Amino acid sequence: MFQMRFLINILLMLAIGIASVEIPVSGEVTAFTLESETSNSLAGVLKSGDLFLHNIDMDEGTFTSIQFQGYHQSNIIGSPELPEIHKLxxxxxxxVPRIEIINKEVEYYNLGDYGIENPIFPHQPSLSKSQDPDDVPFEWNEALFQTNAFIEHELISVELKGQLRSLRLANLVIRPI
Known part of the structure; x- marks a missing residue:
């Protein structure tokens, strides 16, 4: 019995490893660090780590999910779900928040070179615990997916969130993809 369980676990791990693709970007862990912080400014550095891709099979077709280990996904319903880094x-x-990018390095990757031919998985609306996922329609902005161009988002943005006692809080959002 133990050997059968062990064999099933090994096969499951192999299947998961084969189903996902890793795109080596830097070989480092994705990290955003604040290098200096004054009452007037913040200075930080983003190091992009490797990207992890895996396929998602849906009734509407097969999609690819792109992720940085341990970070958020974009949340525009029906648009491609891309990795984002959030920092409160x-x-x-x-x-008045102002962003100044002093230096940036951009590298382009063709997903076809890594065997990825499927569209990026579109972000889906959140479901309450009482909702049946089969009753919620699949959201997919097909017109956006048919466009043969890069989606231009701000690389970095500041989203004001409000007050917490005497603190004014904002979400710093970094979109490296």
Whole structure:
């Protein structure tokens, strides 16, 4: 019995490993670090780690999910679900956030070179615990997916979230893809 369980576990691990693809970007762990912080500014560095891709089979077709280990996904319903890095920051009460990118390096990857031919999985609406997933329609902005162009999002944005006692909080969102 133990040998049968062991064999099933090994086969399951192999199947999961074969089903996913890793695109080596830097060989490092994805990390955003704040290098300096003053009352007027924040300075940080983003190191992109390797990308992990895996296929998702749906009734509507096969899609590919792209992820950085341990980070968020974009949340525009029906649009491609792309990795994002979120960092909660404090902003002075009367300050107007301004972003200045001092240096950036861009590298382009063709997913076809890694055997990925499927569209990126579109973000789906959240479901409550009482909802049946079969009753919720699959959201997919097909017109956006038919466009043969890059989706231009701001690389970095600041989303004001509100007050928490005496602190003014914002979400720093970094979109490396």
């Amino acid at each position: 920051i404090e902003i002075p009460q009367d300050a």
